[in-house]
Amino acid sequence: MIVLYPYITGLVAGAFIVSSLYHVFGREALQPVARFSLAAAFVFLLFAPLPLLIHLGRPERAFSIMITPNFSSAMAGFGFIYTSYLILVVLEIWFVMRSDFIQRAKGAGLGALIARTILLFNLHEDDATRRADHKIAKVLAGIGIPMACLLHGYVGFLFGSIKANPWWSTPLMMVIFLFSAIVSGISVLIFHYFVVSWVNRWKVDSDCVRLMSKYLWGFMIVAVSLELLELMSAAYQQTHEWEVIHTLVSKHLFVSYVILQFLVFSLIPFFLLAFNSLARSTDRVSNAISWTAATMLLCQVLLMRWNVVIGGQIMSKSFRGFTSYFPGLWEKEGLVTAIVVFTLPFVLLYLFHRLVPLFPDAKKRSAA
Amino acid sequence: MTRRRDDIALRETEASFSRRDLLKLLASGSALLLVHCGPVPPPPGEKRGASYDWTKHYWVYVVDISKCIGCCACMRACRAENDVPEGYHRTWIERYRIRKDGEVLIDVAQTGEHVFAEVKDEVERAYFVPKICNHCTASPCTQVCPVGASYQTKDGVVLVDDKACVGCGYCVQACPYGTRYLHPTTRVADKCTLCYHRITRGEKPACVAMCPTGARMFGDLKNPDDPITRLLKDTRTRFIKAELGTKPKCHYIGLDEEVI
Ligand code: SF4
Ligand code: SF4
Numbered sequence: 001m002i003v004l005y006p007y008i009t010g011l012v013a014g015a016f017i018v019s020s021l022y023h024v025f026g027r028e029a030l031q032p033v034a035r036f037s038l039a040a041a042f043v044f045l046l047f048a049p050l051p052l053l054i055h056l057g058r059p060e061r062a063f064s065i066m067i068t069p070n071f072s073s074a075m076a077g078f079g080f081i082y083t084s085y086l087i088l089v090v091l092e093i094w095f096v097m098r099s100d101f102i103q104r105a106k107g108a109g110l111g112a113l114i115a116r117t118i119l120l121f122n123l124h125e126d127d128a129t130r131r132a133d134h135k136i137a138k139v140l141a142g143i144g145i146p147m148a149c150l151l152h153g154y155v156g157f158l159f160g161s162i163k164a165n166p167w168w169s170t171p172l173m174m175v176i177f178l179f180s181a182i183v184s185g186i187s188v189l190i191f192h193y194f195v196v197s198w199v200n201r202w203k204v205d206s207d208c209v210r211l212m213s214k215y216l217w218g219f220m221i222v223a224v225s226l227e228l229l230e231l232m233s234a235a236y237q238q239t240h241e242w243e244v245i246h247t248l249v250s251k252h253l254f255v256s257y258v259i260l261q262f263l264v265f266s267l268i269p270f271f272l273l274a275f276n277s278l279a280r281s282t283d284r285v286s287n288a289i290s291w292t293a294a295t296m297l298l299c300q301v302l303l304m305r306w307n308v309v310i311g312g313q314i315m316s317k318s319f320r321g322f323t324s325y326f327p328g329l330w331e332k333e334g335l336v337t338a339i340v341v342f343t344l345p346f347v348l349l350y351l352f353h354r355l356v357p358l359f360p361d362a363k364k365r366s367a368a
Numbered sequence: 369m370t371r372r373r374d375d376i377a378l379r380e381t382e383a384s385f386s387r388r389d390l391l392k393l394l395a396s397g398s399a400l401l402l403v404h405c406g407p408v409p410p411p412p413g414e415k416r417g418a419s420y421d422w423t424k425h426y427w428v429y430v431v432d433i434s435k436c437i438g439c440c441a442c443m444r445a446c447r448a449e450n451d452v453p454e455g456y457h458r459t460w461i462e463r464y465r466i467r468k469d470g471e472v473l474i475d476v477a478q479t480g481e482h483v484f485a486e487v488k489d490e491v492e493r494a495y496f497v498p499k500i501c502n503h504c505t506a507s508p509c510t511q512v513c514p515v516g517a518s519y520q521t522k523d524g525v526v527l528v529d530d531k532a533c534v535g536c537g538y539c540v541q542a543c544p545y546g547t548r549y550l551h552p553t554t555r556v557a558d559k560c561t562l563c564y565h566r567i568t569r570g571e572k573p574a575c576v577a578m579c580p581t582g583a584r585m586f587g588d589l590k591n592p593d594d595p596i597t598r599l600l601k602d603t604r605t606r607f608i609k610a611e612l613g614t615k616p617k618c619h620y621i622g623l624d625e626e627v628i
Pocket of ligand 2: 534
């Protein structure tokens with residue numbers, strides 16, 4: 001579960017940043033996925049605390065973290081950062097999609113009722129309100145970028161600040177988490193955009209995907225290099241901690257870290273994306289490459305979270321022994337729970353889409 | 369203090385509701401919240417002696433490694449005294465064996481009977497190291513606890529309030545000495561309390577009382593006549609992982625380089 005939590009918040013931060021690239025920096029090419037990315041950030045954000053709650057021994061006391069916070073604890077900030085970010089995302093969605101909600105509210109049925117409630121029963125709209133909405137959304141998206149970074153950098157800090165654990169304790173952890181979050185966010189958008197388009201037989205906007213895959217390439221290079229740097233400096237300095245990290249990496253995490261995370265799921269997407277960004281290819285090929293790379297990078301980030309979290313925990317505190325861990329199928333924090341937790345955001349996303357279309361132009365473009 | 373503010377807030381709700389009143393109410397509400405924030409005060413939950421004054425004591429623990437014979441009587445005493453669940457430890461003994469080529473072998477007593485398995489290989493040196501919570505003065509576990517359920521008492525003991533702990537396990541990860549665990553039935557963090565219920569009645573912790581060789585010692589630094597105070601005055605001691613800046617309170621006499 002503690003693996004899923006940073007993974008999901010990472011998706012939030014990444015998806016949000018993509019939406020902000022459009023809303024704040026006016027990257028027009030990203031328009032086809034802009035609304036979807038915002039909605040994705042929202043649903044993942046809603047479910048981010050779920051794995052934490054499942055992990056708590058006493059989930060019924062969870063609100064103590066906000067009622068009686070101990071400010072010396074990094075974790076105590078979670079409730080506040082999370083809530084303020086959630087409010088911000090909700091507000092931004094509200095302003096970005098107000099027009100669509102109004103359209104929807106004018107219809108009939110349950111959806112219209114929900115839309116009307118969301119709009120607080122104010123269906124008035126003209127050019128002035130639209131402009132105002134747009135401006136407010138832009139400001140919110142602007143504030144949201146540092147907050148998204150804070151939200152996820154903070155998750156990295158939760159690990160990086162534990163001096164008891166040499167596998168975690170590094171100031172770089174925040175930055176590493178942040179970049180891998182952006183990687184996972186862009187990846188999930190590409191992945192999902194293709195799946196949705198394929199199911200609905202829409203035409204994929206290749207320019208948009210090309211741009212995203214370029215971003216993806218850049219961010220993944222930074223993310224992977226940072227992680228390698230971290231490892232290399234530990235190796236080169238040969239501190240007394242290196243001994244235990246060395247055993248950890250070369251024995252216990254060899255398959256999941258060295259082989260899978262780096263050699264398979266980083267190196268292959270790297271070459272794929274490099275080819276995609278540097279060489280000219282037909283839309284079909286380029287799309288296929290982007291999708292494959294994005295899917296692989298999604299796995300890569302999940303593996304990275306796994307290696308960080310589990311790697312840190314299987315190490316004994318005397319640095320001389322290791323335990324092993326693999327989740328059971330039906331345990332409280334087992335695989336089935338993990339799959340359910342991870343599916344829920346997608347279900348919600350679908351419901352959201354039923355309420356207001358997340359890809360409003362896709363159909364038009366396919367028809368054209 | 370809290371009560372007074374409560375009254376103010378109440379009186380204001382009773383008054384007629386202008387916008388200004390609402391603002392005032394919000395302001396006093398947030399002040400109320402602030403008063404409530406911060407670590408929860410130590411609960412009366414941990415049973416202590418009736419007339420105990422925690423400002424008059426400061427407890428320390430001393431382990432003399434050369435005296436430990438690895439009999440594990442302390443571990444069994446601790447389990448009996450504190451209902452430690454099987455498979456978990458509040459205190460344990462590590463056996464260090466250093467081979468001729470410098471390789472260090474470490475093992476702990478088997479669970480169940482809590483005795484060391486017999487070994488026959490040739491080693492250069494061997495010794496036992498008793499370990500417990502160090503009741504660190506700059507304790508990372510209390511620092512990271514999001515709800516202040518882990519806290520330090522005025523007499524220098526680190527305790528967990530099992531009524532407040534949310535069971536997040538962050539302290540378990542933050543403790544560099546691996547002395548904490550999540551209790552399988554209460555689902556909250558658990559660890560050595562220095563037998564707080566005993567020491568506040570003037571008794572020694574169970575492990576100290578049971579140690580047949582006196583390898584484990586315990587005393588009050590605020591009492592000048594306590595043998596511990598005198599011992600620490602003229603004995604050189606070391607701490608485990610002192611470089612982490614946790615300022616442990618468990619002194620070790622004869623601690624070797626290999627012990628981490
Ligand atoms: S030894 Fe661990 S549990 Fe005990 S006070 Fe120090 S950090 Fe906390
Ligand atoms: S497990 Fe309990 S005592 Fe430990 S950090 Fe979490 S809330 Fe605090």
